[in-house]
Amino acid sequence: MLSPSSYAFRTEDRSILTIDSIGWQNIRSSTYSHDGLERPDVGHVIFQYTISGQGWIEIDQQRFLLPKGTGFLVKVPSKHRYYKAEQDEPWEIIWLNLRGDEAERIWDLVIGQEGPILSRELDSPVIEGFWKIMRAITKEKVTDKYQLSALAYEWMLTLVRTSRELGREMSANSITMMEKAKRFMLEHYAEPLTLDLIADHCGVNKHYFCRLFQKSEHTSPLAYLRDRRVEAALGMLRKTDLPVHEIGQQCGFDSPSYFGKVFRTYMNMTPKEYRMKKLEFPYDAVFYER
Incomplete structure (x- = not known):
C-alpha cells in the first residue's frame, strides 16, 4: 500500500526530461x-491534482476553485498562487514537477487546448499514470534518471492524448458516424x-457532417480522403509497374x-521521381495522420 510521501531528484543533466519532485500530501x-514569482526553486513545470478537499489557484488575476477531480498546470516562475481553502477538511493532493x-512544450500544448485547469476522474489514465x-x-526503488525520464515521458504522452480526446468529446452516435465515414x-x-x-452514406446533412468531422478528426473530410488516396498511390508506385497516370x-x-x-505537395517530388528513389525512400507504405 502506498502512503502520503514525497521525493525530490537533483541532477545537473539538462539534456533530458527529468523529474524534479513528486508527492502525495494531506494539507491541513x-x-x-x-x-x-517568489519560489526559490525555478525552471520547472508543475502538475497538481486534488484527491479530496479543495484549494484555490489564482492565475493572471483569475481565481479558480480546485475541488476533487481537478488539477492545474503552471510553470515556475509565472504569475500564479495556489493555496488551501478555508475549511476544516484537509486538502489531499498529488503533484508531479518536471x-x-x-516538459515546457507539452505544458504549452495542453494549456493551449484545455487551459491551465484540468478535470480528470480519479481512475483516469493521467492519474493512473501518476500512481505508476x-x-x-x-516500491521498486527506481531512482535512475533515465528510467524516471522514460516514465515521465510516458505520463506526458498520456496527458497529451487525453487532452486531445477531451477536445473531441462527442456522443456515442457521433463517434459511430465518424467511424462509418x-x-x-x-x-x-x-x-x-x-x-x-459521404454525408448521405452517414445519413446527415453535409454541412453538419463537415462540422462534426472537423471537430472529431481535426481535419476536413476531403483532406482525410486525399490522405487515403495518396497513401494508396505511394504503395502502388512502389509495388506495381502500372503507369503513373x-x-x-x-x-x-x-x-x-x-x-x-x-503528390508533390505531400512528397516534394513527382510520382515518377518517388518511384525511382527506392534507396532514399525505402518504404513499402506511408501513412498520414493529422
Whole structure:
C-alpha cells in the first residue's frame, strides 16, 4: 500500500526530461500557499491534482476553485498562487514537477487546448499514470534518471492524448458516424466521392457532417480522403509497374495533372521521381495522420 510521501531528484543533466519532485500530501494548515514569482526553486513545470478537499489557484488575476477531480498546470516562475481553502477538511493532493524543454512544450500544448485547469476522474489514465510513477519510486526503488525520464515521458504522452480526446468529446452516435465515414472513404477512395455522397452514406446533412468531422478528426473530410488516396498511390508506385497516370486514376484522382500536383505537395517530388528513389525512400507504405 502506498502512503502520503514525497521525493525530490537533483541532477545537473539538462539534456533530458527529468523529474524534479513528486508527492502525495494531506494539507491541513490554512497557511499553505505557493507564489509562482517568489519560489526559490525555478525552471520547472508543475502538475497538481486534488484527491479530496479543495484549494484555490489564482492565475493572471483569475481565481479558480480546485475541488476533487481537478488539477492545474503552471510553470515556475509565472504569475500564479495556489493555496488551501478555508475549511476544516484537509486538502489531499498529488503533484508531479518536471524539468526540461520538452516538459515546457507539452505544458504549452495542453494549456493551449484545455487551459491551465484540468478535470480528470480519479481512475483516469493521467492519474493512473501518476500512481505508476509513485509505485516505481516507492516500491521498486527506481531512482535512475533515465528510467524516471522514460516514465515521465510516458505520463506526458498520456496527458497529451487525453487532452486531445477531451477536445473531441462527442456522443456515442457521433463517434459511430465518424467511424462509418472513415471506413467508407477507406473502402471507396478510388471512386469519385463527394461531400454529398459521404454525408448521405452517414445519413446527415453535409454541412453538419463537415462540422462534426472537423471537430472529431481535426481535419476536413476531403483532406482525410486525399490522405487515403495518396497513401494508396505511394504503395502502388512502389509495388506495381502500372503507369503513373493509371495509378492516379485508380486512386481516385480525376486527372494526371491533379494527381501530380497533389503528390508533390505531400512528397516534394513527382510520382515518377518517388518511384525511382527506392534507396532514399525505402518504404513499402506511408501513412498520414493529422
